Amino acid sequence: MKIHEYQARQILADQGVPVPPAEVVRTPNEAVAAFEKFNQPMCVVKAQVYAGGRGKAGFVKLVKSADEARKAAEFMLSNRMVSNQTGPEGVPVSVLIVAPGVDIAKEYYLGITLDRGRGTATLIASAEGGVEIEEVAKKSPEKVLKVPLHPLIGLQGFQARELAYKLGFTDKLASEAAKLITNLGKAFIKTDASLAEINPLVVTKDGKLLAIDAKFNFDDNAIFRHPDIAAMRDETQEKPLDVRAHKANLNYIALDGNIGCLVNGAGLAMATMDIIKLHGAEPANFLDVGGSVTPEGAIEAFSIILSDPKVKGILVNIFGGIAKCDLIAEALVKAGRSIGFKVPVVVRLEGTNVDKAREILAAAHKDLPTLQSATDLTDAAKKVTAAVAA
Amino acid sequence: MSILVNKNTKVICQGITGSAGAFHTRQCLEYGTKMVGGVTPGKGGLKDPNGLPIFNTVQQAVDATGADATMIFVPPPFAADAIMEAADAGIKVIVAITEGIPVLDMVKVKAFLKGFPQTTLIGPNCPGIITPGECKIGIMPGYIHLPPAKAKSGKSVGIISRSGTLTYEAVWQCASRGIGQTTAVGIGGDPVKGINFIECLDLFNKDPETAGIVMIGEIGGSDEADAARYVKANVKKPVVGFIAGRTAPPGKRMGHAGAIISGGDDTADAKLKTFKECGIHVSESPATMGEAMAKALGINT
Numbered sequence: 001m002k003i004h005e006y007q008a009r010q011i012l013a014d015q016g017v018p019v020p021p022a023e024v025v026r027t028p029n030e031a032v033a034a035f036e037k038f039n040q041p042m043c044v045v046k047a048q049v050y051a052g053g054r055g056k057a058g059f060v061k062l063v064k065s066a067d068e069a070r071k072a073a074e075f076m077l078s079n080r081m082v083s084n085q086t087g088p089e090g091v092p093v094s095v096l097i098v099a100p101g102v103d104i105a106k107e108y109y110l111g112i113t114l115d116r117g118r119g120t121a122t123l124i125a126s127a128e129g130g131v132e133i134e135e136v137a138k139k140s141p142e143k144v145l146k147v148p149l150h151p152l153i154g155l156q157g158f159q160a161r162e163l164a165y166k167l168g169f170t171d172k173l174a175s176e177a178a179k180l181i182t183n184l185g186k187a188f189i190k191t192d193a194s195l196a197e198i199n200p201l202v203v204t205k206d207g208k209l210l211a212i213d214a215k216f217n218f219d220d221n222a223i224f225r226h227p228d229i230a231a232m233r234d235e236t237q238e239k240p241l242d243v244r245a246h247k248a249n250l251n252y253i254a255l256d257g258n259i260g261c262l263v264n265g266a267g268l269a270m271a272t273m274d275i276i277k278l279h280g281a282e283p284a285n286f287l288d289v290g291g292s293v294t295p296e297g298a299i300e301a302f303s304i305i306l307s308d309p310k311v312k313g314i315l316v317n318i319f320g321g322i323a324k325c326d327l328i329a330e331a332l333v334k335a336g337r338s339i340g341f342k343v344p345v346v347v348r349l350e351g352t353n354v355d356k357a358r359e360i361l362a363a364a365h366k367d368l369p370t371l372q373s374a375t376d377l378t379d380a381a382k383k384v385t386a387a388v389a390a
Numbered sequence: 391m392s393i394l395v396n397k398n399t400k401v402i403c404q405g406i407t408g409s410a411g412a413f414h415t416r417q418c419l420e421y422g423t424k425m426v427g428g429v430t431p432g433k434g435g436l437k438d439p440n441g442l443p444i445f446n447t448v449q450q451a452v453d454a455t456g457a458d459a460t461m462i463f464v465p466p467p468f469a470a471d472a473i474m475e476a477a478d479a480g481i482k483v484i485v486a487i488t489e490g491i492p493v494l495d496m497v498k499v500k501a502f503l504k505g506f507p508q509t510t511l512i513g514p515n516c517p518g519i520i521t522p523g524e525c526k527i528g529i530m531p532g533y534i535h536l537p538p539a540k541a542k543s544g545k546s547v548g549i550i551s552r553s554g555t556l557t558y559e560a561v562w563q564c565a566s567r568g569i570g571q572t573t574a575v576g577i578g579g580d581p582v583k584g585i586n587f588i589e590c591l592d593l594f595n596k597d598p599e600t601a602g603i604v605m606i607g608e609i610g611g612s613d614e615a616d617a618a619r620y621v622k623a624n625v626k627k628p629v630v631g632f633i634a635g636r637t638a639p640p641g642k643r644m645g646h647a648g649a650i651i652s653g654g655d656d657t658a659d660a661k662l663k664t665f666k667e668c669g670i671h672v673s674e675s676p677a678t679m680g681e682a683m684a685k686a687l688g689i690n691t
Binding site (some may be wrong): 114116117119120121140151152189192194219221222224225253255263264265266268270271272274275276277278283286290294319320321350351354371376377378381 | 582609
């Protein structure tokens with residue numbers, strides 16, 4: 001799960017990480033008031049959106065007067081932000097932050113995420129901050145430092161101190177940086193984050209250490225124990241179909257093709273997309289109904305797929321283990337009867353309770369003439385690509 | 391022969407009174423697994439619908455039944471605790487079916503399990519493990535599997551997969567070509583998990599009855615590439631590989647830090663390239679895993 005920058009700043013501030021002052025505003029008048037309150041020669045107005053690419057899209061602006069602050073806020077709050085990360089429809093903007101300009105002397109990168117190989121979270125740091133850190137990692141990997149967090153006791157003081165000195169901090173700043181790094185580690189663990197990033201961390205010209213921009217993502221599996229974080233979810237930042245799928249416990253990603261897929265298991269769902277492509281067509285979505293799918297969930301899955309106007313055919317591929325084929329078949333028939341299948345639906349079922357499922361489908365054939373059964377994966381892919389091409 | 395579990399393995403189910411635990415305990419019993427009991431705290435002393443004794447703790451279950459394996463269906467908030475309880479009670483093979491355990495819980499579990507070198511964790515978020523004809527611990531449909539004794543080709547293979555349903559697919563494709571399975575292991579899709587590809591490859595490599603190995607991976611992480619290099623260095627048996635997610639769109643990645651951790655090694659194409667370089671027989675389609683195995687074993691189908 002993602003949150004906004006202003007919320008990430010709050011999590012850091014609560015953990016004792018120095019973040020520069022900022023006002024969260026929702027109207028142009030509030031933006032003006034914030035500019036006047038700070039009484040500084042320059043402020044930055046930043047749109048709060050989940051997607052990146054704000055600067056290039058014109059949704060981060062330096063303003064030098066109350067009037068400029070108003071204009072920037074008016075523009076951002078009345079336009080959707082379109083960047084290379086949003087798709088052409090863009091995302092709505094309803095919250096901004098206004099913050100005084102900072103005189104930056106040097107920028108650093110700090111981030112914590114899971115290292116699958118090590119099986120624990122790892123802190124990544126670089127004295128080359130503010131830029132694309134992937135580029136730094138590619139060109140000069142020696143400039144990117146990695147420190148694993150102990151699985152049971154987290155990041156220790158000595159690790160933070162060592163890292164602060166390696167990053168080139170000296171004297172009082174070194175101990176401040178060590179404290180900040182320790183606190184970032186604590187915030188990561190405390191919130192069950194999957195990513196905690198400060199980019200850039202800066203030293204100002206008057207020698208202060210500040211977290212200028214912050215980004216937090218959280219482990220969806222752990223949200224149940226963080227109701228405060230769950231409450232931060234901003235559904236306006238997500239695609240409507242994604243929100244519906246999330247509510248129905250479906251793992252759904254919209255794609256560009258015209259063959260809808262309904263599959264159990266993420267691996268088989270990806271493999272089903274792969275085989276559609278191997279047979280010359282394109283999948284319209286990734287959809288994993290999971291193991292413990294309910295009849296309501298399965299019906300919602302069909303209705304989500306069918307609400308995509310690009311979909312010209314559907315491939316249902318179920319290999320029942322924990323998911324029972326008869327349940328899927330019943331849901332399929334129920335969905336067909338309530339929504340109506342105007343497009344060909346090719347069904348391939350195998351596994352737990354498959355015989356019962358085949359009986360259910362055979363009995364419903366009269367009502368649902370676009371339903372076809374397939375004997376195996378290749379047969380299913382051939383039938384659905386042929387049906388769509390016809 | 392088989393790896394990890396066989397006809398003598400005595401299995402309990404943690405979470406036996408939940409709907410999934412109860413359903414799959416029955417399915418495992420019907421398959422022939424030596425199910426000896428279950429655990430649900432607060433329900434000790436009762437019996438399940440199959441007449442199996444229910445215990446309050448894993449230790450009580452082990453003391454009373456001699457169980458050496460467990461199948462965990464405990465809900466995600468309590469699953470990490472259930473895994474550690476099983477290890478502490480001396481269980482040798484822990485199969486964690488539960489999906490949705492917080493990652494940082496699994497990080498702690500892995501550290502805890504270092505104190506129990508005799509214990510093997512399979513999963514979580516996995517279909518389980520099956521030695522066909524002998525012992526099924528998990529949610530896989532039993533009937534698709536082919537025990538070595540019934541394999542018409544006279545050959546049997548080991549199957550290792552990160553994806554549950556793709557494991558079934560591989561089993562099904564092999565079985566329908568008369569290729570048996572010594573053991574099939576679903577290692578699970580979570581980023582932090584128990585047994586990995588290399589540990590399974592090592593076990594299958596040492597098992598004389600296993601004639602070949604099917605290895606099924608996905609995009610993300612470097613486990614498949616590491617396993618491929620292990621195959622090149624150590625495994626003389628034919629290995630067939632498939633990677634799901636060639637058409638998965640890039641993106642959905644975890645900010646900058648995630649990209650740095652994974653490097654460039656984690657796309658399907660990068661993994662398949664490593665597979666080929668390491669002498670693994672690559673199945674380009676998910677529908678040709680069985681065919682590729684038959685070819686690699688020199689079986690005419």
